[in-house]
Each structure stands twice: as C-alpha cells, then as structure tokens.
Amino acid sequence: MRQRLLEATVELxxxxxxxxxxxxxxxxxxxxxxxxxxxxxxxxxxxxxAAVEHLxxxxxxxxxxxxxxxPTGPRRxxxxxxxxxxxxxxxxxxxxxELWVAARTDPNLNAAVGPLEQRIGREIHRRxxxxxxxxxxxxxxxxLVQATLDLARGLGLxxxxxxxxxxxxxxxxxxxxxxxDRLTPQTPPQEATx
Amino acid sequence: MRQRLLEATVELxxxxxxxxxxxxxxxxxxxxxxxxxxxxxxxxxxxxxAAVEHLxxxxxxxxxxxxxxxPTGPRRxxxxxxxxxxxxxxxxxxxxxELWVAARTDPNLNAAVGPLEQRIGREIHRRxxxxxxxxxxxxxxxxLVQATLDLARGLGLxxxxxxxxxxxxxxxxxxxxxxxDRLTPQTPPQEATx
Numbered sequence: 096m097r098q099r100l101l102e103a104t105v106e107l108x109x110x111x112x113x114x115x116x117x118x119x120x121x122x123x124x125x126x127x128x129x130x131x132x133x134x135x136x137x138x139x140x141x142x143x144x145a146a147v148e149h150l151x152x153x154x155x156x157x158x159x160x161x162x163x164x165x166p167t168g169p170r171r172x173x174x175x176x177x178x179x180x181x182x183x184x185x186x187x188x189x190x191x192x193e194l195w196v197a198a199r200t201d202p203n204l205n206a207a208v209g210p211l212e213q214r215i216g217r218e219i220h221r222r223x224x225x226x227x228x229x230x231x232x233x234x235x236x237x238x239l240v241q242a243t244l245d246l247a248r249g250l251g252l253x254x255x256x257x258x259x260x261x262x263x264x265x266x267x268x269x270x271x272x273x274x275x276d277r278l279t280p281q282t283p284p285q286e287a288t289x
Numbered sequence: 290m291r292q293r294l295l296e297a298t299v300e301l302x303x304x305x306x307x308x309x310x311x312x313x314x315x316x317x318x319x320x321x322x323x324x325x326x327x328x329x330x331x332x333x334x335x336x337x338x339a340a341v342e343h344l345x346x347x348x349x350x351x352x353x354x355x356x357x358x359x360p361t362g363p364r365r366x367x368x369x370x371x372x373x374x375x376x377x378x379x380x381x382x383x384x385x386x387e388l389w390v391a392a393r394t395d396p397n398l399n400a401a402v403g404p405l406e407q408r409i410g411r412e413i414h415r416r417x418x419x420x421x422x423x424x425x426x427x428x429x430x431x432x433l434v435q436a437t438l439d440l441a442r443g444l445g446l447x448x449x450x451x452x453x454x455x456x457x458x459x460x461x462x463x464x465x466x467x468x469x470d471r472l473t474p475q476t477p478p479q480e481a482t483x
Contacts, residue, residue, distance in 0.1 A: 112394040114308045189393075192446075196390045199383075199449045200306040212450055238463040245460065246436055249443030252386075255393045256406055266439065269432040273467055 097135055099125040104146035108190040113197040118142060140204050144211060147194050150187040151215045155222075158182060162226055172278075173271040175226045179243070180263055182219075183251030191215075192255065220244060229278050239277055246270065291329055293319040298340035302384040307391040312336060334398050338405060341388050344381040345409045349416075352376060356420055366472075367465040369420045373437070374457055376413070377445030385409075386449065414438060423472050433471055440464060 103125035107116040118139050122132040136142035158178065165174050182188065191212075198208040223240055224231060231237045250263050297319035301310040312333050316326040330336035352372065359368050376382065385406075392402040417434055418425060425431045444457050 110394065112390065115394060192390060195446070195450055196306065196386060200304065200309060205450070209451055235463045235466070238460045239467075241456065242440055242460045242464055245443035245447060246440045247443070248446055249439035249441070252389070252442055252446055253439060256389055256399070257403055262435065266432045266436045269429045270436055272429070273433075273471065277467070 096125075096127055096131060098149070100127055100132060100135060100142065101146040101149040104142050105150050105186060105190045108143065108146070108193045109186050113143075113193040116143070116193075140207065143194055143197075144204075144207050147187070147191050148211055148215075150190060151218075154182060154185065154187045155218060158222060162222075165226065169275075172227060172274050173267065175223070176243070176247075176267040176271055176274075178226075179223065179247045180250060180267060183247040184254045184263075188248075188251045189255065192252070216244075227274065227278060236278060239274065243270070243274065290319075290321055290325060292343070294321055294326060294329060294336065295340040295343040298336050299344050299380060299384045302337065302340070302387045303380050307337075307387040310337070310387075334401065337388055337391075338401050341381070341385050342405055342409075344384060345412075348376060348379065348381045349412060352416065356416075359420065363469075366421060366468050367461065369417070370437070370441075370461045370465055370468075372420075373413075373417065373441045374444060374461060377441040378448045378457075382442075382445045383449065386446070410438075421468065421472060430472060433468065437464065437468065 100121060103121045104116065107120055107124060111120075116139070118132060118136075119129070121142060122129050125132070132142075136145060161178055165171060165178070194204075194208060195212070198204040220240060223229075223244060227240065227243075229236050229240055231240070246266075250259070250266065253259050254263070294315060297315045298310065301314055301318060305314075310333070312326060312330075313323070315336060316323050319326070326336075330339060355372055359365060359372070388398075388402060389406070392398040414434060417423075417438060421434065421437075423430050423434055425434070440460075444453070444460070447453050448457070
C-alpha cells in the first residue's frame with residue numbers, strides 16, 4: 096500500500112506538477128483510503144519527499160542492473176553518458192525538479208530536501224566514478240565527474256520544455272571524447288579501453 | 290508603469306514562486322491600479338512571459354556591458370565562464386525556472402514559453418561563441434559551446450537548493466582548461482591568448 100501511494104505521487108507530480116498534486120488526488124489514484132494514507136504520510140511534504148526518495152532508490156537499482164550490461168572498450172564512456180542522460184530525463188528527475196522548485200520558496204520543505212538531495216547526489220557521483228573507472232586521486236578528475244553530472248542535469252532541464260534528444264546526443268558524443276582524453280591521460284590510446 | 294509591473298513580477302516569482310505570484314500581488318507591489326495593470330497585461334501568463342523576456346533583455350545588455358571589461362589573454366575563458374555562471378545563478382534564471390516548470394504541465398503556457406526560450410537560448414549561444422572566440426566551423430566546437438551553456442544551467446539549478454559557489458568555482462576552473470584545449474586546437478600554447 097505504501098508503494099502504491101508513492102508511485103501515485105510520482106505520477107501526479109509528473110502529470111500535474113507540485114501545485115496540481117494533492118493528498119486527496121494521491122489517495123484516489125492509489126486506491127487507498129484517506130485514513131490509511133494519513134497514517135502512512137500525515138502531510139503532502141512527507142508524501143512527496145518519501146516518493147522522490149523511493150523512486151531514487153528504484154532508479155538506483157535499475158542503474159546498477161543496467162550498468163552490468165554496459166560495453167567495455169572504447170564505446171564505454173559514451174554508453175555511461177547515455178545512461179546518465181536517460182536518468183536525468185526520466186520521471187524521477189521530473190518529480191525531483193518539481194520538489195526542488197517548490198522547496199526553493201518553502202523553508203520547511205527546503206530543510207528536508209537539502210539532505211535528501213545531498214544523499215542522492217553523493218550516490219550518483221560514486222556510481223559515475225565507478226562506471227567511468229575514474230581515478231579521483233588525479234587532479235581535476237573529481238571536478239570533471241561533477242561537471243558531467245551538472246551537464247546531465249542541465250540537459251534534463253532543457254528537455255522539460257521541448258524534446259531535445261538529437262541535440263543532446265551530439266553534445267554527449269563530444270563530451271565522451273573530452274572525458275576519454277582527460278580521465279585516462281597516462282594510458283596510451285590502444286589501451287584506453289574503459 | 291509597464292516596467293514597474295514587470296519588475297514586481299520578477300521579484301515575486303523569485304520570492305514566492307509561480308504559485309505564490311498573483312496579478313493582485315503584482316499590482317500592489319508595483320503600486321499600479323488593477324485597471325491599469327489589466328490594460329497592459331490581461332492575464333498572469335502574459336505578465337510573467339513579458340517579465341521574463343524583459344529581464345532577459347536587461348540582463349543581455351548588462352552582459353554586453355560586462356563583456357567589454359573581460360580580460361584578454363589566458364584568463365579570458367575562465368572569466369567568460371564566471372560571467373555565464375553569474376547569469377545562470379541570477380534572478381533572471383530563477384524567474385525563468387519558475388516559468389519553465391509551470392509551463393511543463395500547462396500546454397497553453399508551454400506554447401508561449403517554447404519560442405521565448407529558443408530566442409533567449411540562441412542569443413546567449415551567439416554571445417558565448419563571440420566571447421570565447423570559438424570557431425563553429427571546426428567539428429565539435431558548436432557542441433562544446435552548447436555543453437558549456439547546459440553545464441551552466443545545471444549549476445544554476447543546483448544552486449537553487451543550496452549555495453554552491455565554492456564547488457561551482459572548482460568545476461569551472463576545470464571546464465576552462467577543457468575549452469582552452471579544445472577550442473584552439475591549432476594554436477600553439479604560447480599563442481593561445483583568447
């Protein structure tokens with residue numbers, strides 16, 4: 096029942112945005128009584144925070160699973176970027192965007208979103224470092240991984256206004272080349288297989 | 290009077306977000322009668338679109354003026370990035386973000402925001418190419434300029450949740466190196482003064 100409520104919340108955030116999402120609509124969509132819903136989540140803020148966290152965990156598992164199918168060799172970096180781009184144009188990004196923007200002008204919500212966002216951010220950063228085989232001990236590498244995630248976030252935001260897949264693909268082609276150059280500077284080209 | 294209304298609209302979008310901004314509040318903040326306001330802007334959508342466009346024009350003029358004070362030589366690229374980062378963490382970005390997110394779930398608003406966003410996007414792209422002295426005839430250069438703007442947009446979004454200036458500064462240091470490497474590939478280092 097908890098899961099149904101969380102999934103209905105994300106659907107409504109994506110379809111109607113923060114202001115169009117009410118606890119009444121969520122309980123109706125989930126087919127859960129108001130009483131049961133209030134028992135699990137007493138406020139809209141609690142419901143939305145839990146929904147974004149839940150979806151992030153689900154997406155994290157999906158990413159981990161997809162990661163096992165990534166190619167090795169010269170096509171790997173581009174494939175990792177594709178995976179990140181899919182993440183930042185997915186429903187979880189859209190739902191999180193609605194939450195972030197609402198939190199910007201709501202101090203109580205902001206106090207809860209900050210730590211959640213940090214936790215999610217650290218997790219995706221760790222995962223990206225691992226997938227790219229990046230060595231953060233090298234100067235500048237940490238910042239390039241961060242830039243990659245901020246770029247993906249910016250591309251995700253652009254995509255909310257109009258479908259942007261072709262432009263995004265060309266940008267990521269170039270970015271993959273930059274990362275391949277910069278993340279494996281000591282490796283001769285023929286061995287740069289990660 | 291028109292300008293007072295537009296500036297009050299931006300202030301309210303930044304302070305209270307889309308849903309906290311009403312035409313009544315705007316006319317009160319601007320000290321303009323409801324009748325006069327409705328004469329200029331019959332709907333909230335019209336008012337907010339005009340306000341974001343107005344602010345973009347003002348910011349464009351400010352950027353053009355600031356551009357004349359940019360250093361030449363090896364520090365130029367980093368200075369251009371700083372200017373872009375200031376733009377994407379300014380009130381105009383915040384007001385535009387509120388508008389974009391509202392437009393995502395409002396088809397009428399989206400139809401108007403799309404063209405405005407394209408116009409603003411083209412203008413800032415053109416300006417960035419010029420400031421970086423980038424040659425878009427070279428393969429990959431156009432995509433790197435686009436990536437720069439998407440990165441700046443992603444950094445702007447991150448900054449709405451918590452002040453992010455130190456992290457942003459380190460990322461832009463690295464990004465400037467990437468651009469200096471890639472945008473002037475034919476120029477030997479000692480001549481790479483743009």
